[in-house]
Amino acid sequence: MADPMNPSTGGQQQQKYRQYNPYHGQINLPYRQIYELPTSPEFLYEEEATKKRLTWGENLTFFTGCGYVTGSVLGAAKGAIEGIRAAERGESLKIRTNRILNSGGLVGRRGGNCLGSLGLIFAAMESGVTYLRDGDDGSMTTGIAGLATGVLYRAASGPRSAVVAGVLGGVTAFAAVAGRRMVKRFVPI
Incomplete structure (x- = not known):
């Protein structure tokens, strides 16, 4: 007997049978759209799409926050290294850990405040210069x-x-x- 699924067996039997697809012609699944993502940014509101730059408040928050976090992390790392170098021979683990944490916290606070204030001043200056140059950014x-x-x-x-x-x-x-x-x-x- 000829196998209906094997094309090499009988030509006539092959035309009699076809694979059953219960969703043929009823459901059109756009599966390709999942993999073909748009490259342009998507916005929730149309006003966001027309906006070319951050507002002065967003600019101020962004630069101040980024400056503070960056300064804090770099300062804490520098302070921790200073704390490790300042450890004396014969100190217990608790005292060394305390020295490292205190030094890291002190230098981290200073660095965060320094770069945070620089970010604040920069954001204010950039917004002011943009205003004076009639929106030229x-x-x-x-x-x-x-x-x-x-x-x-x-x-x-x-x-x-x-x-x-x-x-x-x-x-x-x-x-x-x-x-x-x-x-x-x-x-x-």
């Missing part, structure tokens, strides 16, 4: 904001220190803009 705006942030942050230390900090802030801001462009160019996100 380019790399020049970021560079001017970085320069003004450095000058304002170190203004109490004297004019020479303020100028050096301003140049350092401007160079850092331009480097951040260039780095962001490089990331956008070479990393498809």
Whole structure:
């Protein structure tokens, strides 16, 4: 007897039988859409899609928060290393642990406050410069904001220190803009 599922057995029997699909023509499952995801960002409201940049409040919160967290983590790591180096011979484990935690917490708080205040000043300066330049939010705006942030942050230390900090802030801001462009160019996100 010829096998209906094997095409090499009989040609006539092969046409008699076909595989039964109970969903044929009734359900159209768009399974390919699961794997073909859009590359553009999706927004909940249309107003979000038209917005090109963060508001001044979002900008302020973002830069201040990122600065504080980054400064705290880096400062805590530096303080922990200092605490490990300052350990004396013959100290118990509890005293060494306490020294490391105290040193890490002290330097972490200082670093967090330092970078958090820099982020706050930078966000305020960038929003102000953007407003003064009639909404032009380019790399020049970021560079001017970085320069003004450095000058304002170190203004109490004297004019020479303020100028050096301003140049350092401007160079850092331009480097951040260039780095962001490089990331956008070479990393498809």
